[in-house]
Amino acid sequence: xxxxxxxxxxxxxxxxxxxxxxxxxxxxxxxxxxxxxxxxxxxxxxxxxxxxxxxxxxxxxxxxxxxxxxxxxxxxxxxxxxxxxxxxxxxxxxxxxxxxxxxxxxxxxxxxxxxxxxxxxxxxxxxxxxxxxxxxxxxxxxxxxxxxxxxxxxxxxxxxxxxxxxxxxxxxxxxxxxxxxxxxxxxxxxxxxxxxxxxxxxxxxxxxxxxxxxxxxxxxxxxxxxxxxxxxxxxxxxxxxxxxxxxxxxxxxxxxxxxxxxxxxxxxxxxxxxxxxxxxxxxxxxxxxxxxxxxxxxxxxxxxxxxxxxxxxxxxxxxxxxxxxxxxxxxxxxxxxxxxxxxxxxxxxxxxxxxxxxxxxxxxxxxxxxxxxxxxxxxxxxxxxxxxxxxxxxxxxxxxxxxxxxxxxx
Amino acid sequence: xxxxxxxxxxxxxxxxxxxxxxxxxxxxxxxxxxxxxxxxxxxxxxxxxxxxxxxxxxxxxxxxxxxxxxxxxxxxxxxxxxxxxxxxxxxxxxxxxxxxxxxxxxxxxxxxxxxxxxxxxxxxxxxxxxxxxxxxxxxxxxxxxxxxxxxxxxxxxxxxxxxxxxxxxxxxxxxxxxxxxxxxxxxxxxxxxxxxxxxxxxxxxxxxxxxxxxxxxxxxxxxxxxxxxxxxxxxxxxxxxxx
Ligand code: SF4
Numbered sequence: 001x002x003x004x005x006x007x008x009x010x011x012x013x014x015x016x017x018x019x020x021x022x023x024x025x026x027x028x029x030x031x032x033x034x035x036x037x038x039x040x041x042x043x044x045x046x047x048x049x050x051x052x053x054x055x056x057x058x059x060x061x062x063x064x065x066x067x068x069x070x071x072x073x074x075x076x077x078x079x080x081x082x083x084x085x086x087x088x089x090x091x092x093x094x095x096x097x098x099x100x101x102x103x104x105x106x107x108x109x110x111x112x113x114x115x116x117x118x119x120x121x122x123x124x125x126x127x128x129x130x131x132x133x134x135x136x137x138x139x140x141x142x143x144x145x146x147x148x149x150x151x152x153x154x155x156x157x158x159x160x161x162x163x164x165x166x167x168x169x170x171x172x173x174x175x176x177x178x179x180x181x182x183x184x185x186x187x188x189x190x191x192x193x194x195x196x197x198x199x200x201x202x203x204x205x206x207x208x209x210x211x212x213x214x215x216x217x218x219x220x221x222x223x224x225x226x227x228x229x230x231x232x233x234x235x236x237x238x239x240x241x242x243x244x245x246x247x248x249x250x251x252x253x254x255x256x257x258x259x260x261x262x263x264x265x266x267x268x269x270x271x272x273x274x275x276x277x278x279x280x281x282x283x284x285x286x287x288x289x290x291x292x293x294x295x296x297x298x299x300x301x302x303x304x305x306x307x308x309x310x311x312x313x314x315x316x317x318x319x320x321x322x323x324x325x326x327x328x329x330x331x332x333x334x335x336x337x338x339x340x341x342x343x344x345x346x347x348x349x350x351x352x353x354x355x356x357x358x359x360x361x362x363x364x365x366x367x368x369x370x371x372x373x374x375x376x377x378x379x380x381x382x383x384x385x386x387x388x389x390x391x392x393x394x395x396x397x398x399x400x401x402x403x404x405x406x407x408x409x410x
Numbered sequence: 411x412x413x414x415x416x417x418x419x420x421x422x423x424x425x426x427x428x429x430x431x432x433x434x435x436x437x438x439x440x441x442x443x444x445x446x447x448x449x450x451x452x453x454x455x456x457x458x459x460x461x462x463x464x465x466x467x468x469x470x471x472x473x474x475x476x477x478x479x480x481x482x483x484x485x486x487x488x489x490x491x492x493x494x495x496x497x498x499x500x501x502x503x504x505x506x507x508x509x510x511x512x513x514x515x516x517x518x519x520x521x522x523x524x525x526x527x528x529x530x531x532x533x534x535x536x537x538x539x540x541x542x543x544x545x546x547x548x549x550x551x552x553x554x555x556x557x558x559x560x561x562x563x564x565x566x567x568x569x570x571x572x573x574x575x576x577x578x579x580x581x582x583x584x585x586x587x588x589x590x591x592x593x594x595x596x597x598x599x600x601x602x603x604x605x606x607x608x609x610x611x612x613x614x615x616x617x618x619x620x621x622x623x624x625x626x627x628x629x630x631x632x633x634x635x636x637x638x639x640x641x642x643x644x645x646x647x648x649x650x651x652x653x
Contacts, residue, residue, distance in 0.1 A: 006620050013624035036572040044640070046537040047650055049626035052635025056537075059625065097614050098621075100549060100574065101541045102567075139570075247629055263629055338513065345512040352514055357523075 008084050008096070014065040017108060019245060037099060037106070037139030039162060039362065044105050057108035057142060062086055062123055066112030070169070071179040071252040072217050075112045079250065085114065088127040095131060099139050106140030106162075107131070113146065121149035121157070128160040147183065158195045158207055160362035163239075165297055166191045167212040171225045175218035178254050192237055202379055210240040215271060216264040217246040217255055221293045222271060226285040230278055243271045270295040277301055279332065281326050303329040303388070305379050306366055313366045314373060317342050317353070330362030411451040417441040419485055422493065423462035425455040426500055430465075439493035473503050476508060483525050486558045500653045531555060532562045538644050539563060541576065542615075543608040548590070549576040552607060552647050560587050560596055568594065615649050622650040 003011070045054035061075075063085030069076045086094075095107045109127060114120050124143055131137040142163040145154055158164055166188050170176050173185050192209050199207040211232070213225060229241040245263035248256050274295055275337040281302070288301050296304040306313065306329045315328055317339055326335035335358045342348060342356055350372040353360060364374040365384045412435055413429075417422040429436060437450060469478060481499070486491050498517035502509050513519045541549035547572065553563070560580050564587030567576060575590035580600065586599045645651040 001486075006617055009483045009617055010620045010624040013621050017625050017627055036570070036574070038569045040536065042533070044533070046568040047622060047648065048639040049622065050633055050636055051627050051630035052632040053625075053627075054639070055622070055625060060621075094617070097610070098618065100571070101543070101614060101618070102537075102539050102551070102570075103618050103621075197415050233477070247627065267632065341511060342513050345509075348514075355516075356513060356519065400411060 003082075003084050005090060005094075007088075008086060009060070011084055011289070012060045012062070012064060012080060012086065015112075016059045016061045016108075018074070018244065029070055035136045035138055036096070036310040037137045039105070039138070039140045046102065046104055054106045057140065058095055058104045058106070059108040060091070060110075060128065062088075062091065062109060062111035062120075063114050064112050064328070065091050065114050067115070068113055068180075068182050070183070071171075071250060071255055072214060072246065074249045076250065088123060091127050092130040092135065095139075096135055096137060099137070104139075106142070108142045110144035111146070117148040118150055118153060121146045121153040125153060125156055125160070128157065132160050145195060147187045149191065154194045154298055155198050158198050160203075161207070163208045163210065164192070164195050165212070168228075169214055170218055171213050171220040171228055172218070175220065175331070179217065179252070189237075196237060208239040210238055210242060212242040212244055214246050215243050215268055221289075221292045222267070223285070223289040223292050225271065226274055226278065226289060229275060230285040230318070233278060241275060241373055243268050243275070265303070266297060270297070270301060274301040277305075277361045282323055283327075299385075300329075302327070303362060307385060310381050310384075314368045315366060317367050317369045320348055328363050328366050330366075332360055411435055411453055412444075413439045414443060414452065414454045415439065415441065416457055417488075418457060418460040419482075420459065421455065421457040422496070424458045426465045426497065427458075427461035428453075428455055429497065431436060436494070436497065439491070439497065440623050452590070468504070469500070471505065474507070477507070479527055480521065483528050484521055486561070487524055487528050489556050489557050492521070492524060492525060495524075511577075528557050528559070531557055532559050534644065535559055535563060536566055538640070538648060539567075539578065540647050540649060545606045545608055546606070547574065549574055551576070551578045553578060553580055554582050554646060555580070558583060558585070558646060560585050563587065564589065564596065566596075617650075619650055623631040 033053050043056060045056050047055040049055060063083070064076055064081070065076045065083045065085060066073075066075045069078050069189065074081070082407060091107075092107070095104075098104045099106065107127075109124055111120050111124060114123070124146070125210070128141060128143065140142075140163075141161045142165065145157060145164050145166045154164075155302075167169055168188050169183070170179060176183055176185060176188075192211070195207060195209060202348075213228075215225070225243075232241060233236045245265050245268040246256065246261075247263045248258035250260045251258065274288050275346065276287060277288060279281045283305070288305060289295065295301055299307065306327070312327075315324055317325065322336055322340060325339060326333055333388065335356075338356045338358060339348065342352065347370045348353070349370040350360060352366070353369060365387065411434060412545075413425055413434070414619055416424045428434060434453070445488070458520065469481070473481070481496065484496050484499075495582050498515075499510065499521050502515070502518070509515075510518060513522055535555060536551065539551050539553060541551045544550050552561075553560075560578060560583070563578050567578065571589075577586040577589075577652040579602070580586065585596055586598050587595070639650070640651075
């Protein structure tokens with residue numbers, strides 16, 4: 001049966017949708033007169049799907065044909081599903097036409113493994129070449145490096161794309177061996193290491209890289225996951241780690257049963273919050289969790305940390321430096337900046353904070369502001385916990401909670 | 411006293427001039443004569459180019475480039491009555507520019523927030539603006555926004571669309587940013603006819619809709635979250651939300 005381009009697009013977008021590592025931020029303006037396309041450094045969402053996720057890039061697989069059999073993947077060779085592929089030309093034309101109409105910021109291209117790694121990487125590269133050289137397209141391109149593809153191909157991809165990534169998929173080697181026997185952590189990370197070395201040799205700023213981990217398919221604790229993320233950030237290998245609540249699509253003896261399992265969205269949400277603390281709030285992974293611990297469900301990671309460290313509180317908002325202000329539960333980076341700006345002009349009291357639209361619902365238990373502090377609940381962990389639970393500020397509204405993937409304010 | 415002016419930037423500058431040189435005590439500033447009974451004194455300011463220029467020169471001397479930009483931005487928030495706050499901003503700035511960062515002052519905090527609101531709208535519309543291709547290859551976008559952001563969008567898409575001619579049409583304000591080989595400017599649009607679209611246009615719209623549908627994950631279905639990101643208000647010209 002011959003598929004129309006519309007059928008192909010539906011199929012190949014649908015196969016790519018579980019990959020969440022899709023954001024177009026972090027590229028400098030690269031405007032060239034008279035050429036098509038330009039990136040924007042804070043990332044732009046062009047629409048939001050009915051599950052509330054941002055559409056920024058044309059996220060598709062070049063093909064959902066795959067010779068491998070990763071247990072968790074819908075495209076694994078042992079699944080009986082319709083298979084198809086775009087030609088590089090079709091995909092390049094689609095990208096240009098979507099871009100012109102401002103549907104997208106650019107392309108996010110990945111693929112199942114057709115024939116072998118190098119063959120697949122070649123097809124991805126051909127698409128990129130048409131876009132960059134023939135259409136002189138400067139819009140955003142994120143390409144998945146195919147683990148196991150040869151160095152020259154990875155090098156070319158690194159030079160043509162804005163971001164490259166390779167998914168770790170599972171947080172430990174043990175789980176990989178169990179569920180993706182063709183992959184090892186080394187094999188998955190090696191293209192990223194090449195890519196980094198290549199881009200460091202170039203004089204321009206190093207290419208940005210990311211990865212994704214599937215959460216809840218295997219038994220790792222949040223501690224292990226955060227420790228891994230933090231080591232990847234520290235080696236400056238990655239700009240972003242994405243977490244993806246496991247959505248059961250296959251039956252497999254080592255995996256949750258599809259009919260009985262729901263994606264662990266709350267856990268995913270807590271991991272994003274904790275990741276935010278690592279990247280922007282100056283926390284280390286072992287401050288957030290201790291060995292083998294999981295993130296608390298009732299309290300967000302910052303509140304949980306504060307409750308376990310009451311000896312550091314209350315914090316004086318009129319004197320504390322920025323690094324300390326951002327550690328107050330309920331005060332994010334924006335709140336801290338407003339406090340810093342305003343306190344140069346007067347001593348701040350609760351009333352002033354409220355006027356600055358800083359919510360005190362959580363923060364009031366943890367701060368002093370001039371003569372003000374929260375008198376009715378004394379500074380004991382258990383009492384504050386009760387008060388927080390009582391006011392319901394920690395009961396997460398399921399409809400809104402994953403906003404923080406993007407804003408992460410706690 | 412209540413001041414009436416014509417709503418233009420020059421008009422507002424003329425108003426500032428009169429407030430300063432005639433030492434007016436202002437209680438509110440309006441663009442239209444209210445139709446209720448007034449017990450307060452009422453004064454109409456006529457736009458006067460010479461007065462406006464004088465105030466502008468003063469502003470250019472006393473305020474930083476960034477602060478001048480803020481004032482222009484606030485003025486683009488044309489559906490809010492920002493005039494009293496802006497007048498206060500100018501007064502404070504002439505007295506002591508350091509003080510302009512004092513967000514414990516209600517007017518200054520209002521200005522800071524309003525500017526943020528404008529810029530966040532601009533950012534949203536960088537993504538939500540949709541072009542349709544016309545017969546002659548021109549890309550044409552219709553928008554309806556609470557503030558006047560046509561200048562921002564014009565500049566943004568000049569950088570992106572290379573040599574492709576385009577038009578961004580603000581329907582409610584009857585304005586359009588027009589860019590082609592010869593011109594690049596904002597014009598007022600008295601009337602317009604429904605244009606003819608290119609042959610391919612409906613096909614790409616259909617492809618976009620299929621992509622939009624295919625990209626959603628059913629087991630995470632969450633229309634409330636979707637609505638908080640793209641409120642209904644923005645959806646008028648976004649084809650993926652058409653029934
Ligand atoms: S290699 Fe990729 S596409 Fe193929 S089965 Fe594994 S995860 Fe799926």
